[in-house]
Amino acid sequence: MDQVRLWTYVFVILTFGIYITIAWRSRVKETKEFYVASRGVNPVANGAAVAADWMSAASFIGMAGMVAFLGSDGSVYLMGWTGGYVLLALLLAPYLRKWGKFTVPEFVGDRYSDLVRVVAAVCAMVISFTYVVGQMTGGGVVFSRFLGLSAEWAVIATGIVIFFYSVLGGMKGITYTQVAQYTVLIVAYLIPAVAVAQRMTNIPIPQISYGSILSELDALRLELGLDRFTEAFVGRDGGQLDVLLVTASLMLGTAGLPHVIIRFYTTRTVRGARFSAFWALLFIALLYLTAPAVGAFTNLNLLQGAKGSTEADLPAWIAPWSEAGYVTVNAPDGIIESVSNAADSGADLIVSNDILVLASPEIGGMPAPIIGLMAAGGMAAALSTAAGLLLVIASAASHDIYFRMVTKEKAPEKQQMLVGRIAMACALVVAIFAGLNPPAFVAQVVAFAFGLAASTFFPILILGIFWKRANGTGAAAGMLTGLVFTGGYMLYTLEVFGLSANEHILGVSPEGIGAIGAVVNFAVTIVVSKLTRPPRPEIQEMVESIRYPAQQAPSAERAAEGAASEGAASEGSAER
C-alpha cells in the first residue's frame, strides 16, 4: 500500500502543478475573459472542457458501481446524462451562442423581464451550490482514501487549488485547466478498464466484451440475492413509468444546467458551438460507454470471489477497502451467501458503489502507478466540476444581480472584475465550509439540481428561442409554478429539512418529477403568455436574429442557390 501512496502523491502533485501552471499563464484582466474566455475557445478544447465540467466526482467514482448494482435500470443515468446533449446541441447551444452574452439568467432576463432575471439568478445559484458541495466532499474522499490526509485538510486543499485557478483565471483559466483535467481523468478511467476486460475476456475492448460475461453474471447474481443484471425495470421501485420519467428528467435537466450552457458561450462562432457539442458528447461517451462495462466486470469479479467464501478468503483487493469502511462483512454463519450495495439490506457482504471503479486497477492486476493515476483522475473530475459551478454562482451574483440589477450596468470594468473575483472567493469559502460539514441533505439534494433545472430553465429557454410570443409574465409564472410543483413534490417524498418522506404518488420517484414539472412549466408559460400582451417588437426582433448565424453574405459568395435569397442579398442595410 505504501507504493500506492507514493505514486498517488507523485501523480496528484504533478497534475496539480500542471493545473496551476496553466492557470497562471491564462490569468485574466477583463470581464469578457473572466466570464466567457474572450470567446476564443477552439471547439475541440471546448468539448473537452464541457466533458470535464460535466463529469463530476460522482460520475467518475460512483457511476459504474451504481450501474452495476442497478443492472439494466442503471441506463437511466447513462441515457439521461448523455441524451440531454442532443437537446442542448439542437435546441439551445447555437442560439444562445448567437445571442452571445455572459450568463444564462442574462439571456432570460433580456428576453423576458427583470423579474425572470432575478428568479433565474437565484435558481442558478441554488442549483450550482447543491452540486458544488458534493464535489468538495468527493475530492475529500479521494484525498483521504489514497493519501491518508484527514478529510478536513483534504477539503481545504481541494479548495485552495480551485481558488488559485478560478479566481485568477476565471472562465479562461477554468477552460484550459479543464482540458488538462479531462485528459487525466479519461486516461485514468480507460487504462484499468481495458486491463480488466483483457484479464476477464481476453478482448481488450470493454464496451464490446462485457456482453460475453452477462449470462454468467446473471446466474451468479441470482444465487447471491440480487436481480439479474439484464432484466429491465427491477432495479427501481417505480417500474417502467418511473424509469421513463427519471430518464426524461435527467435529459431535460442536463440541457438546462447553467454551468454546462455557459460553456457554449466561449466559442468563437455559432458553428463552433455546434461542433463543441459534438466533441463534448464524444468525450463524455468515452467514459459513459465504458462505465457499464467496468461495472459488470468488477461486479462479476466481486461476486465470484465472494460466493461461498468466508471473510478470510475474500479476494486480496477487498481487504484495504474493508479497512477504509467501504466493505462490510456481516455473515452470521461465516459463509457469504448474499451481497448488496445497500447498508440497510442485511446482506452478508455489503459493498459501497464507489469501490468498483477505484478498485478496478487492482482487480485488473495493474501496478501501483495506475492506482495513483486513478486517484489523480478522481481529483480531476471533482476539481473541474467544482470550478465550473463556482463560476456560475459568482457570475449570477456579480454580473446578473450586482452589475445588471444593482448598478444598472454602470459599474466600470475594473470594479466589475473585482466584484466577480470577490463573489467567486465567497462562493468558494462557503463551499469549503459546506464540504467540511456536509449538510445531511446533500445526497438527496442532487436530485433537486436536475429536477429544478428541468422544470425551471429548460422550458423557458426553449420557448424563449422558438416562440416569439412567449412573454415575461408567462415565463415568470411558468418558472415559479415549475419550481413550486417540482420542489413541493420533492419535499413531500424526500426526507429532508426535518420533513418525513411520504409515499410516491403513482410510483413517481422524486428524481422523475422534473419531467412533469417541465410540462407544467411549458403549459403555464404558454397559457399565461397567450392571455397577456405579446413582447415588445425589439424583443421579437432579437429572437428572430438569433436564428441566423451571420448576416447574409453578398450574393457573389453564394453559388447557384442565389435565386432563393436574391431579394435579401441586395439590402445589407435593411437587415436589422
Place this chain on the structure above:
Amino acid sequence: MSDPAHTGTGGHAPPPAAKDDWRRQYWKKNLRLMVVLLAIWFLVSFGCGILFIEQLNTIVILGFPLGLWFAQQGSIITFVVLILVYALRMDWIDREFGVAEAPEEAGQAAGGER
C-alpha cells in the same frame, strides 16, 4: 404548419420576392432537420431503451440482449452521431443561404449586434 414549398433542394423555382422569404426557408429547413433528428433521438432512447426493451431483449447479439445494449451503448452512440449530423448538415444549410460565419469577423458579430 403547412408545407407549401418544396423548392429547398432544387432552388430553381423563383419564390416571391418578399425580402424575408429566405429567412422562412432557412428556418423551415432547420426545423425539419431538427424534427427528424429528435424523432430518431426519441425512438432510440425512449423507444428501444425503455418502451420496447423487454421485446428487444429476446434477441441476443454477442451476449448482449438487444434492449439492454440499446439502453447502455446503442443510444449513447446514436446521440453522438445525431449531433455530428446536425452540425455538418447545418454547415451546409448555412452556406446554401449565405449565413455562414466568416471565421475572423465572427468574434465581433456577437458583440456588435443588439
